[in-house]
Amino acid sequence: MIIGYARVSSTGQDHTTQIERLKAAGAEKVFEEKLSGLDRERPELARALEFAREGDVLVVTKLDRLARSAAHLHEITETLDRKGVGFKVLDDASLDTTTRTGKLVFGILASIAEFETALRKERQMEGIARARAEGRTGGRPKTVDEDHIRELKAGGMSVPQIVKETGVSRAAVYKALSA
Known part of the structure; x- marks a missing residue:
């Protein structure tokens, strides 16, 4: 059985053309939804994957209708392959x-995507190591002078007075005082 999957990103879009093309390609059952491709929780896609049986073929009009990343595409096709x-x-x-x-081309594309992911991770780790060597630990720079807050508290100011004086939140003041 040929199973079609049609998706558009927003409710203002129409997937009629996709559905017509899928049916013209022989799709006997078409699952359709209006959700962003970035949304990994797509109920109709899940239903299509669950519905598919050995020997079936899942068909989409364009690759980006199914997945937005190589990793997600690989995850979906592994599920299909297992079934x-x-x-x-x-x-x-x-x-x-x-x-x-087609299996060869897909395997090559999946290998390239995996290679690119490994390279990106390697470059990221190198950047983190370089930053640590330079004394940077990452994250957002501190905007609260904790020493100043502790000095104000030691000088007898109350938390509300410190908040007013420094312009930082109560939570930030309490965090500075507990550090």
Whole structure:
């Protein structure tokens, strides 16, 4: 069975064209929803993945209709692969896991995405190590002079007076005093 999945990002958009193309491609069942691709909790996609059985093929019109990141795409296609379900993208014939060539292309793309992720993580770790060596620990720079707050408290000022004097929140004052 060919299963279609159509998605648009907002309620103002229409996925009629996607649905028509999916049906023209032979989709017997089409799951549709209006949610951002960044939203990983997509109930209709979950239903489509649950509905798919061995030998079925999940079809989308464009790759970005299914996933917004290589990692998410890989996660979805691994789920499909475990179930014995193929995957096709109408606008990109090379992305068709029902053929040997399509599996090869998809495997290459997945490998490249994994390689890029590893490189990005490596560069990130190098940057963090360099920053630590320079004495920077990351995070937002401190805007509260905790020593000054402790001095004001030691001078007899109350917390509300310190808040008024320094312009920082009560929580920040209490945090400085407890440090």
